[in-house]
Amino acid sequence: MDGTMLPEVTAVGVIIKAILILAVISAIAGFGTYIERKVLAFMQRRVGPNHVGPYGLLQLAADGIKLFTKEDIIPQHANRLIFAVAPAITAATAFIALGAVPVFPGFTIPFVDVYVPSIASDVNVGILFVLGMMAAGLYGPLLAGMAQSNKWGILGSARTAIQFLSYEVVTGLSLLAPIMMVGSLSFVDFNNYQSDGTWLVVYQPVAFILFLIAGYAETNRTPFDLLEHEAEIVSGYVTEYSGMRWGMFFIGEYANMITIGIIASVVFLGGYNDWWIFPGWIMILAKIAFSFFFMLWVRAAWPHVRPDQLMWLCWKVLMPLAVINVVITGIVMMAG
Amino acid sequence: MYEFIAFYIFAISTVILFLITVLSKNVLYAMTSLAGGMVMISGFFFLLGADFLGVVQLIVYVGAVMALYAFAMMFFDTTKDVKEKYNSPRLVFLLGGLMAVVFVVIFSAPIIGENLQVASPITNGVGNAEAVGIVLFTKYLVPFEVAAIMLLVAMVAGIILAGKKMDESLTTTVLPLVDKESEDEILKKESR
Numbered sequence: 401m402d403g404t405m406l407p408e409v410t411a412v413g414v415i416i417k418a419i420l421i422l423a424v425i426s427a428i429a430g431f432g433t434y435i436e437r438k439v440l441a442f443m444q445r446r447v448g449p450n451h452v453g454p455y456g457l458l459q460l461a462a463d464g465i466k467l468f469t470k471e472d473i474i475p476q477h478a479n480r481l482i483f484a485v486a487p488a489i490t491a492a493t494a495f496i497a498l499g500a501v502p503v504f505p506g507f508t509i510p511f512v513d514v515y516v517p518s519i520a521s522d523v524n525v526g527i528l529f530v531l532g533m534m535a536a537g538l539y540g541p542l543l544a545g546m547a548q549s550n551k552w553g554i555l556g557s558a559r560t561a562i563q564f565l566s567y568e569v570v571t572g573l574s575l576l577a578p579i580m581m582v583g584s585l586s587f588v589d590f591n592n593y594q595s596d597g598t599w600l601v602v603y604q605p606v607a608f609i610l611f612l613i614a615g616y617a618e619t620n621r622t623p624f625d626l627l628e629h630e631a632e633i634v635s636g637y638v639t640e641y642s643g644m645r646w647g648m649f650f651i652g653e654y655a656n657m658i659t660i661g662i663i664a665s666v667v668f669l670g671g672y673n674d675w676w677i678f679p680g681w682i683m684i685l686a687k688i689a690f691s692f693f694f695m696l697w698v699r700a701a702w703p704h705v706r707p708d709q710l711m712w713l714c715w716k717v718l719m720p721l722a723v724i725n726v727v728i729t730g731i732v733m734m735a736g
Numbered sequence: 737m738y739e740f741i742a743f744y745i746f747a748i749s750t751v752i753l754f755l756i757t758v759l760s761k762n763v764l765y766a767m768t769s770l771a772g773g774m775v776m777i778s779g780f781f782f783l784l785g786a787d788f789l790g791v792v793q794l795i796v797y798v799g800a801v802m803a804l805y806a807f808a809m810m811f812f813d814t815t816k817d818v819k820e821k822y823n824s825p826r827l828v829f830l831l832g833g834l835m836a837v838v839f840v841v842i843f844s845a846p847i848i849g850e851n852l853q854v855a856s857p858i859t860n861g862v863g864n865a866e867a868v869g870i871v872l873f874t875k876y877l878v879p880f881e882v883a884a885i886m887l888l889v890a891m892v893a894g895i896i897l898a899g900k901k902m903d904e905s906l907t908t909t910v911l912p913l914v915d916k917e918s919e920d921e922i923l924k925k926e927s928r
Contacts, residue, residue, distance in 0.1 A: 482764050525787045532794035539798075541773060542805055546764055554809065561806040568799060584884065585788075585865055 410514065417520045429654035436696050443700035459561050477546055478520035478640065482547035487645040489584050490540030490652035497533035498655060500526045501662045502672060502684070518672070525585040530663065531571060534618060534644075534656055538564050540649065541627050545637035556636025559626040562707050566714035567617035567624075573722035574610035577729040578603075578667055591671035599670040607726045608668045610718055615660040617710065620654060622699035624628055626707050661691035746779040761817040763808045771801040788865045871906055 434449065434457070441448025449456030474480055499520040509516060523529050538560055545557025578600050579585060582593045594600055601608045616626040628636035638646055665671065665687035672684040705713070753773035760766045774797035783791030812818060822828070872880050 479762070479764050482768060489844055523787055523791075525791045528788070528791040532791050532798060535795060536775065536798050538802070539768075542802065543764070543768060544804070546809060558806070558809055561809070564799070564802050600888065 407422045412675070413514050413516045414520055416509070416514065417498065417516050419518060420516070422495060423502055425495070425498060425503075425655050425658060426651055427492065428658065430460050430464060432654045432692070433463065433650070433658070433659035435692075436699075439693065439696040440700050442621040443697070467644055472643045472645060475550065475640050477549040479547040479549075484645070486540050486547060487641070487648035487652075488540075489539050489543065491648040491655070493533050493537035493540070494652040494655035494659065497530045497537070497659050498638055498662075500529045500533075500587075501659060502591070502666060503662065519587065522586070524590065526587045527570065527575060527579065527585050527590075527663070527667070530659060531575070534659060535564065535568060537652060537656065539638040540652065544641065544649070548640040549639075550596075550639050552634040552639045553637055555633045556627050556639070559633075559707055560637065562711060563617060563620065563624065563626055566711050568717045570610055570614040570714050571618060573719065573726060574607045574614060574721075575667065577607045577726050580726070580729055587666050587671075588649045590667050591673060594670045595673050597670070597673070597675070599668065601668040602671075604668065604725075604729070606721060610722050610725070611668070612664065613718060614714075615664065616695065616698060618655045619660055619713070621695050622656070623682050623702045623705055624710055625704055626710065629704060640660070657692060657695055659697075661688045664691050742783055746776050746783070746855055749773075750776040763812045763818055767801065767808055769797070770804070774798070774801060788868055808877070913928065 415439070438448045438456070445663075449459040452458040454463045464487055467468075474483055484734050500523050502518040503520075541560045542557045544603075545553040545560065547553075561605070579604065581600070582590050584590070590600075616622075620627050626636075638649055641649070644668075662684075665684055669687050669691075670683070672681060678686075750773050753769040753776060756769035757766045757773065760769070771872075775794060778790040780794055781787070869923040
């Protein structure tokens with residue numbers, strides 16, 4: 401996959417790519433809820449959804465019908481505009497972030513001969529752009545909580561701010577060490593750097609683990625799902641939401657999970673390079689699927705933390721570790 | 737052509753969003769349009785080919801405005817309008833107008849004098865981030881270090897201001913089961 405061999409990227413190809421990302425990721429996000437419930441059920445020795453269709457597979461369709469037909473309620477004293485816009489922010493930023501990561505390998509559509517690129521928009525500061533966009537996605541929960549004039553909502557958005565201020569530093573610093581090694585911010589360069597078969601996780605195991613932890617905080621997965629923890633703050637920022645607006649938050653969340661999976665795969669796990677007899681596109685799909693599964697595994701395995709524990713973890717443990725990692729990487733690079 | 741259209745879209749939306757920030761009485765509208773305006777400004781950097789600066793603008797201001805939101809949450813009821821006090825509207829108008837005129841003169845003087853030159857032109861084959869790094873660590877090393885020291889001082893000051901009893905956590909403090917008033921007193925003592 402070197403740049404010179406690829407056909408020209410046309411506007412039509414990019415538009416097709418954008419539609420593909422929207423369609424496929426939205427579908428996967430819906431399907432992800434089913435997989436999540438099944439995997440969690442398996443790990444907790446339950447059955448999980450099994451009533452609708454074979455193995456409960458049609459549960460997805462049932463949930464979809466429910467979401468689309470549910471009444472869309474806006475509370476009386478809520479700030480109507482912001483309340484209505486907030487879910488769109490989460491979903492939109494999640495998909496904008498997906499625009500700058502390599503989602504599927506590039507391919508040419510037969511007969512019409514249109515080349516669909518691997519990355520919809522190959523920004524040469526890809527990693528930073530994706531991180532910035534995912535950070536902007538947290539405005540969704542923040543605004544939702546503040547607009548709904550509900551105490552649980554305010555608590556949820558306060559926790560959003562806390563969570564953002566905690567994990568953001570760790571994400572940046574943990575990715576800094578691999579960025580220093582590769583010397584570029586482009587996902588393509590990261591992929592090419594690992595084309596000899598040695599994955600970056602071999603050189604940067606600490607950074608990998610730190611990035612995963614920060615990534616789970618970023619997508620508010622269970623060890624860090626402070627924003628909507630049912631046992632403490634009812635539903636946090638989604639307390640007053642119903643129907644499709646609620647659904648949009650979760651499509652955004654699952655899209656972000658996939659984005660984190662893609663970043664982890666491309667930056668640390670060898671990207672879409674061929675490996676042994678497997679072609680690159682199978683490898684990247686397998687890696688993304690595994691990191692998605694890993695998130696569910698972590699959710700099943702760990703209890704949830706308190707906000708102060710999250711801050712303690714991020715600022716007093718993870719950030720010093722990340723800084724030490726960066727310094728050691730720098731020393732080794734200067735010496736080597 | 738596309739750049740032209742994009743520039744005007746970004747320019748108009750930036751101006752409108754910042755106008756809402758200044759004119760709105762609702763904290764939530766003001767903050768949200770501020771955040772939106774910051775994102776729109778990053779669009780200019782992307783148009784000029786300064787990808788790195790554009791992304792930095794995004795990341796830095798998203799975080800900064802997020803912290804502002806936290807303050808808004810603490811001090812205002814965000815679903816209601818803020819009652820503003822105007823002591824001397826004429827003075828405010830005069831000072832604000834003067835500031836605006838001064839800024840316009842400062843920024844347009846070099847353009848009028850046609851002395852606008854690129855201080856560090858883009859070199860081919862060098863990435864955006866690298867170019868910024870090279871300039872930052874050679875030509876502007878002293879201002880960069882001074883800024884770093886200033887940030888460090890601000891951080892130390894912040895820690896000292898907030899750092900009393902930092903090791904004790906209010907969430908983990910076990911309160912004896914007593915009535916509401918004495919519980920409040922205990923909390924007050926804790927926070928002192």
